[in-house]
Amino acid sequence: MSKQVLVLNGPNLGRLGRREPQIYGTTTHDDLVARLIEYGRELGLDVEVRQTDSEERMMGWIHQAADDRTPIVINPAAWSHYNIAIADALAQLGAPCIEVHISNIAAREEFRHHSVVSAHVTGTIVGLGLKGYELALSWLATD
Ligand code: DQA
Numbered sequence: 001m002s003k004q005v006l007v008l009n010g011p012n013l014g015r016l017g018r019r020e021p022q023i024y025g026t027t028t029h030d031d032l033v034a035r036l037i038e039y040g041r042e043l044g045l046d047v048e049v050r051q052t053d054s055e056e057r058m059m060g061w062i063h064q065a066a067d068d069r070t071p072i073v074i075n076p077a078a079w080s081h082y083n084i085a086i087a088d089a090l091a092q093l094g095a096p097c098i099e100v101h102i103s104n105i106a107a108r109e110e111f112r113h114h115s116v117v118s119a120h121v122t123g124t125i126v127g128l129g130l131k132g133y134e135l136a137l138s139w140l141a142t143d
Pocket of ligand 1: 011012013075076077078079080100101102103104105112
């Protein structure tokens with residue numbers, strides 16, 4: 001059986017492709033989902049990609065992953081910069097968790113420089129575009 005990995009995308013990432021394409025590119029979220037499932041298959045991973053704008057739903061997914069010890073790739077989007085509840089939920093994970101940001105948050109507005117979740121993840125990939133998700137999956141495949 002393939003190792004299961006959850007990719008969790010936070011608010012506004014469902015609008016990839018239409019949202020500020022000069023920053024986030026023109027690939028849609030549906031295209032990203034297809035690409036990650038296919039890439040995961042090549043790596044021997046069973047990848048499931050979810051996106052939500054609802055904090056409650058995201059908390060539920062993280063709690064379930066903590067109970068099941070499922071590895072996670074997460075882009076908490078704007079929540080990264082202020083949401084202590086999401087950070088507290090990630091702190092409960094027993095399996096590896098990679099934080100991904102499509103853009104280089106360190107090179108953008110000051111309020112994006114700090115991520116409150118980074119202290120609770122295994123590692124972070126920032127500024128490498130959608131490729132960052134693939135890099136996270138390939139790390140998890142060898143972990
Ligand atoms: C983001 C960066 C965040 O600052 C922003 O709020 C997002 C996307 C990224 O992937 O670059 O929504 O997490």
